[in-house]
Amino acid sequence: MADNVDDANDMAELHLAAVLAKAKPSLPPLTGHCFYCHAATPxxxxxxxxxxxxxxxxxxTLMRKRG
Structure with missing residues (x-):
């Protein structure tokens, strides 16, 4: 049975995961080309x-989505 501390820790973990997901932009995998100008690069x-x-x-783009 979970107590208040366990519930609070679960909520804190969810909040931290959400903040980290927003803070760290996900980049596509390496393709051998620059993501911006598409020049060949490792x-x-x-x-x-x-x-x-x-x-x-x-x-x-993010600012436009947020309004």
């Missing part, structure tokens, strides 16, 4: 500019 992005532009676009 990494997710060919350079820091493409990474920054991709993250900026993701934030803009």
């Amino acid at each position: 990494e997710r992005f060919c350079d820091a500019d493409c990474r920054d532009d991709f993250e900026r676009d993701q934030r803009r």
Whole structure:
């Protein structure tokens, strides 16, 4: 039988999981191409500019969804 502490811990775990899911954007698996400009690269992005532009676009999309 669960007591109040167990219930509180369960709620805290659910809350933490939700916060982490929102905070950490999920990136698609490596494809051999830059996610932003589609240039061939063994990494997710060919350079820091493409990474920054991709993250900026993701934030803009998220802000549009939130209203």
